[in-house]
Amino acid sequence: xxxxxxxxxLEIGTSKICVVVGEVKGDGAIKILGVGQxxxxxxxxxxxxxxxxxxTCLHDALVRAEDRSDVMVRNVFLSITGAHIESVNNRGCIRxxxxxxxxxxxxxxxxxxxxxDVSIPQQNAFLHSIIxxxxxxxxxxVLDPVGMLGRKLExxxxxxxxxxxxxxxxxxxxxxxxxxxxxxxxxxxxxxQVVLNQEAKKRGAVVIxxxxxxxxxxxxxxxAVTASGCIGVGGDHITNDLSIVLKIPLAKAEKLKIExxxxxxxxxxxxxxxxxxxxxxxVGKPIERALLNEIINVRAREILxxxxxxxxxxxxxxxVGAGIFLTGGCxxxxxFDRLAEEVYGMPVxxxxxxxxxxxxxxxxxxxxxxxxxxxxYAQVLETERxxxxxxxxxxxxxxxxFGVSRAIF
Amino acid sequence: xxxxxxxxxxxLANGSEFSVRVFGIGGAGANSLDRIALExxxxxxxxxxxxxxxxxxxxxxxxxVQLGRELTKGLGAGGDPELGREAAMEAADEIRxxxxxxxxxxxxxxxxxxTGSGAAPVVARIxxxxxxxxxxxxTFPFSFEGRRRLEQAQTALEQLGTSANATxxxxxxxxxxxxxxxxxxxxxxxxxxxxxxxxxxxxxxxxTKTGLIHIGLDDLISALRNTDSRCLFGYGxxxxxxxxxxxxxxxxxxxxxxxxxxxxxSNVLVHICGGETLTLxxxxxxxxxxxxxxxxxxQIFFGTSTDTTMGDDIGITLITxxxxxxxxxxxxxxxxxxxxxxxxxxxxxxVPAADAQEEEVAPARVAAPPPEEQxxxxxxxxxxxxxxxxxxxxxxxxxxxxDSPSEEVVVDVEPTxxxxxxxxxxxxxxxxxxxxxxxPGARGRFEKSEPTIIDGEDLDVPTFLRDRE
Numbered sequence: 001x002x003x004x005x006x007x008x009x010l011e012i013g014t015s016k017i018c019v020v021v022g023e024v025k026g027d028g029a030i031k032i033l034g035v036g037q038x039x040x041x042x043x044x045x046x047x048x049x050x051x052x053x054x055x056t057c058l059h060d061a062l063v064r065a066e067d068r069s070d071v072m073v074r075n076v077f078l079s080i081t082g083a084h085i086e087s088v089n090n091r092g093c094i095r096x097x098x099x100x101x102x103x104x105x106x107x108x109x110x111x112x113x114x115x116x117d118v119s120i121p122q123q124n125a126f127l128h129s130i131i132x133x134x135x136x137x138x139x140x141x142v143l144d145p146v147g148m149l150g151r152k153l154e155x156x157x158x159x160x161x162x163x164x165x166x167x168x169x170x171x172x173x174x175x176x177x178x179x180x181x182x183x184x185x186x187x188x189x190x191x192x193q194v195v196l197n198q199e200a201k202k203r204g205a206v207v208i209x210x211x212x213x214x215x216x217x218x219x220x221x222x223x224a225v226t227a228s229g230c231i232g233v234g235g236d237h238i239t240n241d242l243s244i245v246l247k248i249p250l251a252k253a254e255k256l257k258i259e260x261x262x263x264x265x266x267x268x269x270x271x272x273x274x275x276x277x278x279x280x281x282x283v284g285k286p287i288e289r290a291l292l293n294e295i296i297n298v299r300a301r302e303i304l305x306x307x308x309x310x311x312x313x314x315x316x317x318x319x320v321g322a323g324i325f326l327t328g329g330c331x332x333x334x335x336f337d338r339l340a341e342e343v344y345g346m347p348v349x350x351x352x353x354x355x356x357x358x359x360x361x362x363x364x365x366x367x368x369x370x371x372x373x374x375x376x377y378a379q380v381l382e383t384e385r386x387x388x389x390x391x392x393x394x395x396x397x398x399x400x401x402f403g404v405s406r407a408i409f
Numbered sequence: 410x411x412x413x414x415x416x417x418x419x420x421l422a423n424g425s426e427f428s429v430r431v432f433g434i435g436g437a438g439a440n441s442l443d444r445i446a447l448e449x450x451x452x453x454x455x456x457x458x459x460x461x462x463x464x465x466x467x468x469x470x471x472x473x474v475q476l477g478r479e480l481t482k483g484l485g486a487g488g489d490p491e492l493g494r495e496a497a498m499e500a501a502d503e504i505r506x507x508x509x510x511x512x513x514x515x516x517x518x519x520x521x522x523x524t525g526s527g528a529a530p531v532v533a534r535i536x537x538x539x540x541x542x543x544x545x546x547x548t549f550p551f552s553f554e555g556r557r558r559l560e561q562a563q564t565a566l567e568q569l570g571t572s573a574n575a576t577x578x579x580x581x582x583x584x585x586x587x588x589x590x591x592x593x594x595x596x597x598x599x600x601x602x603x604x605x606x607x608x609x610x611x612x613x614x615x616x617t618k619t620g621l622i623h624i625g626l627d628d629l630i631s632a633l634r635n636t637d638s639r640c641l642f643g644y645g646x647x648x649x650x651x652x653x654x655x656x657x658x659x660x661x662x663x664x665x666x667x668x669x670x671x672x673x674x675s676n677v678l679v680h681i682c683g684g685e686t687l688t689l690x691x692x693x694x695x696x697x698x699x700x701x702x703x704x705x706x707x708q709i710f711f712g713t714s715t716d717t718t719m720g721d722d723i724g725i726t727l728i729t730x731x732x733x734x735x736x737x738x739x740x741x742x743x744x745x746x747x748x749x750x751x752x753x754x755x756x757x758x759x760v761p762a763a764d765a766q767e768e769e770v771a772p773a774r775v776a777a778p779p780p781e782e783q784x785x786x787x788x789x790x791x792x793x794x795x796x797x798x799x800x801x802x803x804x805x806x807x808x809x810x811x812d813s814p815s816e817e818v819v820v821d822v823e824p825t826x827x828x829x830x831x832x833x834x835x836x837x838x839x840x841x842x843x844x845x846x847x848x849p850g851a852r853g854r855f856e857k858s859e860p861t862i863i864d865g866e867d868l869d870v871p872t873f874l875r876d877r878e
Contacts, residue, residue, distance in 0.1 A: 044858040083861060121694050123651040165651075232861035233868050240853040241871035250854060298872040306863060 005382060006033070008065070009374030010058075010076040010179070011187065012170065014043050014213025014236055015329060017057050019065035020368060021073065022375035024382070030375055034069025035368065036061045045213040045232040046081035046187075047166060048173050055173060062177065075180045077374040079187040080170055081214045083232035085127070085162040089314075090118045093154045103136065103145045103153055115157040125164035127186055132156040132224035141222070158225045160186050183381065188216035188228050190373035193380070195325045195351040196220060203321035207351070208307055208340070209370065210330035212236045217307045219314060227314030231306050235330035238299050245295050246287055252276065257333070262293045263300040264335035293335075300336060304343040323347035327366040429453035429513045429613050434529050435493075436461070436485075437519020437548055439468045444602035445517075445609055446470060452613045453515070456507055458532070460496045460524045461485035474507060476500045476528055486523025490561050493527020504535050513616065513626075514541040515609050516573070520562035521550035530568035537572040542626060544612060545573040546605045549580045575633045575640040575730070579604060583664040604644075604664065611644050611726040615680050620714025624680055628710040632678035633730045641666045641674065643727035652723045653691040657698045660725045671702050671865075674729040678710040682726070684719040695725060704865045 038060035042050030092115025136150035219227040242253035273286035433442030455470035462483035477496025486493040587600040643666035645659025855869040
């Protein structure tokens with residue numbers, strides 16, 4: 001592991017397409033070499049609806065990233081999102097044969113197979129199966145059961161799956177650029193790789209990535225993923241709401257949201273109005289600040305509450321010690337963090353990626369959490385590969401999307 | 410065939426035999442009927458009725474009834490519902506003969522013209538008197554056919570509503586959604602007829618075929634408990650790998666059903682039919698998907714059956730009706746919003762005639778004499794009363810009128826100014842009843858993308874607007 005590797009993270013978001021080129025040094029440090037991004041078109045709610053347009057945008061972003069990093073990009077790690085992505089927790093259990101005392105790696109593999117064998121809809125494909133904990137004879141939370149003595153081995157897995165054709169479509173779009181897709185990663189999982197450190201994961205944390213079209217979330221409890229998912233509502237909806245309610249064009253609504261909007265109500269003076277000029281310096285009708293904030297507030301609150309409901313269903317939100325980590329472009333909205341505090345009643349952090357060398361501006365912006373997370377994911381995957389399935393915490397069969405096996409580099 | 414003696418809600422006329430007959434009235438009705446015949450329908454027999462004897466002779470149905478033999482002398486009703494009604498009354502005995510002993514009557518009719526709008530209410534009334542369960546599939550005219558036809562259609566609908574157990578409406582304006590833009594007009598009409606044909610067949614099979622979890626006429630009646638409201642209907646059928654997903658998507662996309670409206674329904678009937686390959690898992694998947702679009706407390710009447718003729722297909726039928734209250738609320742919303750911008754076709758009719766456009770008032774009233782005659786029954790009401798009193802008062806009267814189809818019920822009253830406003834208000838109410846879209850256009854840029862619906866709420870509609878309700 002002394003050599004350094006270059007990885008590329010690609011996020012095709014609803015509002016922007018972002019390519020991050022990063023170098024993983026021999027000592028495990030990550031250095032960002034370059035970032036290319038382009039406004040995204042042809043993407044709705046995290047899913048590509050117009051291939052041609054999306055590819056043009058992707059190409060723009062790619063060229064910029066290659067220019068800045070001076071790296072020729074061939075392979076990418078792709079993040080995916082969309083409301084079709086679902087997750088489920090499942091426990092697998094095997095009995096160790098009587099003539100064998102010690103738990104072996106084969107047993108581990110077998111229990112993993114059983115745990116992963118959940119019934120998902122026919123058209124869905126597995127994206128990730130992430131180990132939570134092993135249990136040996138009912139004894140809780142064994143980290144590495146290999147070599148332990150026991151009669152019964154159980155494993156809890158968190159399984160994420162999504163509709164196969166939609167995932168394939170996204171991959172196809174990227175492959176036509178042409179770029180080779182190394183792996184697809186659910187964006188919330190990718191974000192969590194950089195947003196949370198080990199300690200936060202251990203204490204329990206929630207990452208909420210509110211992007212343009214979707215709100216992705218992942219819940220860590222006791223160091224393991226216990227819930228994750230995606231809701232097809234994001235910052236675009238806020239813009240859309242403003243456009244409809246205030247009867248202004250989308251572009252103006254977007255500008256208004258970013259420059260003047262606030263997710264907290266009660267911070268505007270009664271009767272205070274905003275005169276926002278558009279690109280042509282034309283000032284339209286004045287907009288009441290209190291109304292603006294209220295529209296944003298109800299939508300933002302709804303998004304946060306929807307996520308909270310999902311997490312409540314998963315069960316253990318009260319075990320979260322480290323708090324909520326907000327990321328994604330929409331989390332930059334004024335007052336969004338305070339609103340989240342109000343909704344969740346626990347500490348809320350506007351997450352920055354944990355220190356990574358290179359372009360500092362990049363990792364301090366929560367918009368880039370996902371693509372940088374992809375590089376971290378790639379790094380984790382690389383470290384795990386030689387050591388086999390013992391640490392195979394996030395590894396999975398990628399081939400099922402293509403039906404061809406990938407050469408291991 | 411199954412025995413239905415135990416049915417408590419309705420005494421089936423024919424005792425042991427459950428028989429279904431499909432009526433096609435007028436030109437459009439005959440087209441639907443032809444389509445049904447084309448697709449094959451062994452459970453029911455078909456009967457077409459028309460005033461126009463030439464059109465009648467080209468119909469493929471085995472039984473035919475000519476309306477108004479003396480009155481129109483084999484010609485059409487010429488777009489006059491009054492003529493259509495009289496023609497139907499002339500043939501009342503023949504109609505009574507045709508409906509006698511039938512447990513279930515489907516009436517396929519195109520409203521807005523003469524024969525359909527005039528005769529269908531008469532037929533429905535006779536069928537109801539004979540104790541049949543009456544389901545009406547009505548098509549509404551294109552908006553470009555003008556306001557007058559639309560008003561005729563609405564009047565006819567109101568009359569149909571008093572005797573039909575369920576009324577399912579297809580707006581011709583939505584025909585464009587069924588096909589690709591470049592496809593021929595023939596195909597568009599065929600697609601619309603196909604929807605009606607599928608619906609008729611689905612409902613028939615629902616109540617005639619036994620199932621693993623059976624749905625009977627009683628369940629159907631429960632699901633349609635609000636008889637005077639509009640029925641929502643969705644049917645989807647698909648095969649292949651993702652057939653469950655595709656079928657439910659199809660059903661929810663049905664033009665006879667709007668997703669947003671489904672969230673309002675309190676009773677929903679769901680029937681899943683598949684070949685022998687139907688798996689429990691698929692049923693679960695379907696129901697889960699459907700559950701997302703329904704209210705938490707919605708009562709679901711669930712039925713499933715296997716049918717070898719389905720082959721590898723899977724079909725899902727959704728039937729529900731919107732309660733009056735929900736429809737009222739929608740109307741009020743629309744009334745509030747109508748000053749903003751009346752969208753699309755149906756909305757254009759919802760612009761009240763008396764709404765600031767003085768010159769519009771007179772032509773509108775003149776243009777629609779038939780509806781007026783029906784409404785003027787309750788003359789001395791003020792505008793305020795009109796909105797509330799309209800319903801309870803006018804309905805029984807209309808019912809009475811239709812109860813005795815052999816008499817003409819035309820109350821001639823000199824229109825006073827008060828009345829004119831009342832009529833306008835009524836017209837407005839009736840007109841907007843047709844347009845049930847939940848906040849038309851409120852989804853903005855997400856109008857064309859896949860809706861995000863959680864717990865029956867359409868999240869693409871601004872929270873701000875939803876919260877205010």
